[in-house]
Amino acid sequence: MRDDLERLLERLIHASVAERVAISVAALVAAILVGGVLVFVSGGFASCRAGLDLAGVTFCYNPMQVYYELFLGSLGHPLEGDWSPMNYSLATTLRQTTLLIFAGLSVAVAFRAGLFNIGTQGQLVIGGLLTAVTVLFAASYVPGGFVGTVLLIPIGVLAGAVGGGLYGAIPGALKAYAGANEVITTIMLNFIAAGVASTLLSWRFQDPDSANPQTRAIPEYAEIPNVPVVGFSGRMDFSLLALGFAIALMIGIAWLLARTSFGYELRTSGIQPKAAAYGGVDEKRMTVASMTLSGALGGVAGAFWVLMEHGRWLENVPALGFDGIAVSILAGNNPLGVGAAALLFGVLSSGSNAINTATDVPPELVGVLSGLIILFVAMPEFFRMMGRRYADVGGPERARSTGGEADD
Amino acid sequence: MIELPSRPDRRTLLVGLGAITAVWVVLGLVFPDSWAGVLLSIAANPSTHTTMLRLAVPIALAAIGGIFAEKSGVINIGIEGLLIVSAFSAIIVTFWLGSGESTLALSHHWWGFAVGVLVSTLFALLFAVVCIDFKADQIIAGLAVWLIALGLAPFVSRIVFDSPNTAGVGYFQNVTIPVLSEIPLLGYLLFDTPPQVYIMLAAAVAGWYLLNRTAFGRWVVASGENPKALDTAGVDVRRVRYTAVLLSGIFAGLGGAGFALGQLGTFAGGGETAIGGRGFIAIATYLFANYHPIGALLGSFLFAGLEAMQFQLQNLGYAVPTELIRTIPYATVIVVLVFVGKTRLPEAAGEAYDGDED
Numbered sequence: 001m002r003d004d005l006e007r008l009l010e011r012l013i014h015a016s017v018a019e020r021v022a023i024s025v026a027a028l029v030a031a032i033l034v035g036g037v038l039v040f041v042s043g044g045f046a047s048c049r050a051g052l053d054l055a056g057v058t059f060c061y062n063p064m065q066v067y068y069e070l071f072l073g074s075l076g077h078p079l080e081g082d083w084s085p086m087n088y089s090l091a092t093t094l095r096q097t098t099l100l101i102f103a104g105l106s107v108a109v110a111f112r113a114g115l116f117n118i119g120t121q122g123q124l125v126i127g128g129l130l131t132a133v134t135v136l137f138a139a140s141y142v143p144g145g146f147v148g149t150v151l152l153i154p155i156g157v158l159a160g161a162v163g164g165g166l167y168g169a170i171p172g173a174l175k176a177y178a179g180a181n182e183v184i185t186t187i188m189l190n191f192i193a194a195g196v197a198s199t200l201l202s203w204r205f206q207d208p209d210s211a212n213p214q215t216r217a218i219p220e221y222a223e224i225p226n227v228p229v230v231g232f233s234g235r236m237d238f239s240l241l242a243l244g245f246a247i248a249l250m251i252g253i254a255w256l257l258a259r260t261s262f263g264y265e266l267r268t269s270g271i272q273p274k275a276a277a278y279g280g281v282d283e284k285r286m287t288v289a290s291m292t293l294s295g296a297l298g299g300v301a302g303a304f305w306v307l308m309e310h311g312r313w314l315e316n317v318p319a320l321g322f323d324g325i326a327v328s329i330l331a332g333n334n335p336l337g338v339g340a341a342a343l344l345f346g347v348l349s350s351g352s353n354a355i356n357t358a359t360d361v362p363p364e365l366v367g368v369l370s371g372l373i374i375l376f377v378a379m380p381e382f383f384r385m386m387g388r389r390y391a392d393v394g395g396p397e398r399a400r401s402t403g404g405e406a407d408d
Numbered sequence: 409m410i411e412l413p414s415r416p417d418r419r420t421l422l423v424g425l426g427a428i429t430a431v432w433v434v435l436g437l438v439f440p441d442s443w444a445g446v447l448l449s450i451a452a453n454p455s456t457h458t459t460m461l462r463l464a465v466p467i468a469l470a471a472i473g474g475i476f477a478e479k480s481g482v483i484n485i486g487i488e489g490l491l492i493v494s495a496f497s498a499i500i501v502t503f504w505l506g507s508g509e510s511t512l513a514l515s516h517h518w519w520g521f522a523v524g525v526l527v528s529t530l531f532a533l534l535f536a537v538v539c540i541d542f543k544a545d546q547i548i549a550g551l552a553v554w555l556i557a558l559g560l561a562p563f564v565s566r567i568v569f570d571s572p573n574t575a576g577v578g579y580f581q582n583v584t585i586p587v588l589s590e591i592p593l594l595g596y597l598l599f600d601t602p603p604q605v606y607i608m609l610a611a612a613v614a615g616w617y618l619l620n621r622t623a624f625g626r627w628v629v630a631s632g633e634n635p636k637a638l639d640t641a642g643v644d645v646r647r648v649r650y651t652a653v654l655l656s657g658i659f660a661g662l663g664g665a666g667f668a669l670g671q672l673g674t675f676a677g678g679g680e681t682a683i684g685g686r687g688f689i690a691i692a693t694y695l696f697a698n699y700h701p702i703g704a705l706l707g708s709f710l711f712a713g714l715e716a717m718q719f720q721l722q723n724l725g726y727a728v729p730t731e732l733i734r735t736i737p738y739a740t741v742i743v744v745l746v747f748v749g750k751t752r753l754p755e756a757a758g759e760a761y762d763g764d765e766d
Contacts, residue, residue: 375553
């Protein structure tokens with residue numbers, strides 16, 4: 001038992017950034033390969049007019065075309081003529097990236113504290129609703145125009161963070177003071193959030209002029225403004241300011257974890273709770289604090305979803321919180337890695353629209369892909385074995401991993 | 409690190425639940441027109457009981473399966489995913505074969521059922537390989553199984569039906585056992601019911617027997633508590649864990665496929681899918697039951713009963729905030745976890761066993 005632990009710690013220390021990146025890239029490639037096979041095979045069951053005939057079966061889907069649409073379609077087809085960087089597909093990709101940075105950071109912060117926050121989705125739902133409601137309420141007391149923008153956006157983001165943070169504190173407190181497993185409680189709280197939010201909506205906040213379950217629209221000046229000249233047009237629901245804020249927050253969280261005593265205690269609690277407690281960290285308070293921070297980040301994701309994408313809260317909240325889990329795991333729970341992983345998942349998310357319009361392949365493929373990515377990232381041992389078997393493929397990985405293991 | 413002096417535990421919870429029920433029954437009898445009275449009449453209604461038994465199927469069977477996996481040292485949090493794939497594939501295979509007809513003297517519902525169990529077992533095999541041979545983090549791998557299932561069901565459904573929801577394929581017929589079904593009170597409940605309820609009841613007994621009365625059951629427990637000792641005794645830990653995880657796939661498959669063909673009749677793949685977190689409720693159920701298969705069966709009645717009462721309330725046309733009422737089983741899971749939070753997991757649960765070390 002102790003040997004295991006020491007070996008694990010040794011491996012964590014020796015697992016360099018390079019190895020983590022190598023594993024994430026390998027997992028991505030493996031997921032794409034398996035996904036490609038899935039697309040090809042499922043094409044045999046679909047019906048179509050023209051496809052590839054093999055042994056009497058018509059295979060309707062071409063995986064190469066699917067991935068072409070997925071990766072280049074999400075950028076607006078840069079290899080084809082008439083490409084401008086200000087296109088709608090790229091705006092969608094960057095908007096999803098922005099939201100996924102918040103959601104991914106939310107999951108990553110909890111992970112680093114040794115907690116699985118599967119509840120980012122619920123925190124996002126609650127945070128987003130509170131943002132919309134607060135902004136709608138505050139708008140009647142605040143002058144319009146530029147002053148309104150400057151006041152309402154911070155109020156809205158803060159409301160989202162508070163709502164998500166309080167909602168995240170619940171599973172934290174249940175874990176700390178009653179030992180309730182946070183994986184299950186956060187999943188249950190996701191269901192509860194959806195139910196409570198929808199009840200609140202029909203009780204008081206429903207837009208009376210719409211049959212769609214949604215709140216009234218917030219004033220236009222309360223939406224995240226676009227950067228003039230270099231920014232995307234307002235109709236694309238994406239603002240470079242939001243992306244800039246997401247990146248700044250990402251760097252801030254990275255700094256918080258790496259350079260502050262709070263971050264040090266949070267990380268120690270994650271890797272070695274006993275050592276952290278011995279070092280004077282109040283384990284229970286740390287659990288609540290890290291879940292609150294994690295929830296607040298989820299709430300910020302909800303706030304930006306409201307303030308940037310729709311200008312209102314809708315009952316049909318996309319599964320950003322679940323994608324955030326994939327983002328964080330792919331990033332090795334490293335805040336700076338979250339940026340890169342969020343961009344990748346932004347591409348996948350926007351690319352699913354491109355797949356939907358340009359091919360017959362169901363866009364749900366992207367959900368399967370993110371599951372596969374998580375599965376492969378979860379088993380670094382698989383890639384180490386492959387690396388050992390084909391030494392030239394996994395050279396650097398192999399050197400690293402064997403460095404940490406006594407018996408190889 | 410300080411333990412609370414008097415922790416609420418399973419016994420307190422049961423006593424508390426009993427007390428609340430007693431107060432409710434008394435109130436309901438004294439004031440039949442109050443909410444307590446209405447709820448009591450719903451709870452006493454035979455159709456609530458039949459609905460409860462049917463709704464208990466996925467929860468109880470998934471919980472019994474989860475017990476085997478977790479007792480052997482592999483925490484299978486992907487059991488929700490197993491329910492999804494088995495329910496979905498049972499429906500789609502029945503649809504493909506043509507519902508209402510039969511092949512080789514076996515109704516297509518049963519062929520669909522068999523394939524559903526098979527698919528769930530294959531997913532469990534994948535999970536076992538990933539966790540046991542590739543030593544993946546069990547929680548993350550389980551989440552991956554769930555997320556893959558969450559994407560795969562609507563993906564396939566859209567290829568076949570052009571929609572995340574499948575077409576309807578009808579339901580299993582009730583199986584009525586003559587004579588026994590005439591027993592007052594229990595007859596209609598236990599002996600005039602669709603086949604998946606019999607399967608659930610039989611599986612609970614079989615699961616209990618397998619875990620508590622056979623050598624294999626002892627190996628499963630040892631593999632979760634002290635794999636090294638089991639290894640020393642000459643039993644292959646890897647094999648025991650593989651078998652236990654595959655069993656969790658079979659049980660979950662029986663639950664998912666039975667639920668789909670006996671209760672749903674169609675599969676809605678949007679959002680959280682028609683399974684809607686029942687696999688996670690199952691995990692709370694077996695923790696509540698402290699890994700006892702019969703206890704898990706009884707525990708599933710609590711959650712299924714709450715859900716059945718909610719359905720009845722809606723059916724009877726009471727103006728209740730449906731969305732809010734629907735969250736009650738989920739909130740109950742949290743309450744249960746708070747009370748049984750310190751359930752002792754098997755010593756080696758969550759750790760890969762590396763037999764080659766030393």
